[in-house]
Amino acid sequence: MRIIRAKDYDDMSRKAAHIIAAQVILKPDCVLGLATGGTPVGTYKQLVEWYDQGELDFSEVTSVNLDEYRGLPREHPESYWSFMHRNLFDHVNIDPAAINLPDGTNMDAAAECARYDEVIRRVGGVDLQLLGIGHDGHIGFNEPSDAFDLGTHCVDLKPETIEANKRFFDGNVDLVPKQAYTMGTRTILQARKVLMVVNGKAKAEIVKKSFFGPVTPEVPASILQMHPDFVLVGDEEALSLI
C-alpha cells in the first residue's frame, strides 16, 4: 500500500489524475474502472482539462464503472451513466461503444450481474480501478457485511448510504433508489492497480480503520491492504489520523 499525501482537494485531484493519465499514456488501450460520488469529480475535471490541451487521448480506452442504481433509467440525471457522461465521457474522445456500466433498468438481477461479469472478463479485466470510500468503508456499493462479495451482485443499500446520497435527490430519501448493482470485492481486488481518492475530516476515521485496522468484511475497504498495487491519495484532513 502506498499513501500519497495531498495538501487539499485540488491537490488530491491533480495527483490522482496524474496517475490515471500515466496509465492511459503507458497503455492507450487500457481498461479503466471508474467511480462516481463527490470525491472523483475534481479528478475527472483535471483529466478533461489535459484532454482539451491535447495531452491525453482516450480513443482506445475501455471503461467499466463500479456500480449503478437498480431501477434508474440511464437518462435520469442521477443515474451513474448520466454522472459519468456529465463529468467525463461527454468531454473526451472515448468511444461510446467502449463505455460499460451495469444496466439499472434490467430488473432481472441475476441476468444483469452475469452479463456485467462477462463484460469485465471479455475486456480482459481492469488495469486501473479508481475508488472512493464510503463513511462505513464501502467500496462501490459493497457494504459492510459478514462476508466479502465476489462478482457483480445486487445490494440493498444501507440506510446510512441512502441518507448520504439523498443530497443528489432533492434531499428526499424516498427518491433515492434502495438497491444497486455493484462490482464485487473480488473483481475490484483483481484490478491490476487500485487508486483510491479520499478527502475531508469526515473520512479520517474510516481511513484509519480501513488501512490500519484488521482486514474484515465489516470494513469492506480493508481488503485493499492485501492488494499488491494499491495507492491511496488523500488530503491532509482525510489522512490526519494516520
Ligand code: PGA
Ligand atoms: P463520496 O462517495 O465520494 O461522494 O464521498 C464515496 C463513496 O461512497 O464511495
